[in-house]
Amino acid sequence: MDMNEPLAKEVHILRDTYGRKVILVDEEGKEEDQAYHILREIELDGRHYCVLQTEENGVEDAYIFRVGDDHKIEHVVDEDEWERAAEAVDELLYYDEI
Template identity: 45%
Template sequence: MRTNFKPSGKRCDHLRQKYGSPLLLSDYASQEEDQHMHLLDEIEVDNKHYAVMQPLGGRDGYLFFVDHQQESLHLHHIEDEGEWEQIAEVVDEMLCYDEYSSK
């Protein structure tokens, strides 16, 4: 077992500081209804910002890329399957690290 293991991402809180949680998400590009989401975690990987979110009352978690545009932050679905897999793996690493380091 590696005792000096560090996850490959780092936590951040840009969305939480700016908007709090839960967040009301609106998709202006489609006609879908607005959705309230819990902000579970935010991470930075390779200088990119990602958010882990869960619908209020839901069980599934969702990964989003957070785009920093001027003064606002915009969430985007992660389209690239390889990027999604990488970020999901980093989230898993961080959860395991948290569990291990809290013992």
């Protein structure tokens, strides 16, 4: 891998499927009261992640989720996995600036 290339690549799977916003559904099938903006989607190590933000919160309150089979949005519970995804998102933001 070229050291000048980012760890992850940007993808648009959720945005192509749902548009710019999604509403999360809990384990019982109940929809949350608020929609989330899809800020960023990445593919890292063969996994798909998304960065979501609620309509009333700023960028400081963006959340990283894993996207599973059938576009199911899941919490990332493993701290190392979350850190790696967060690092990849930060790196892509850096590459956008240069």
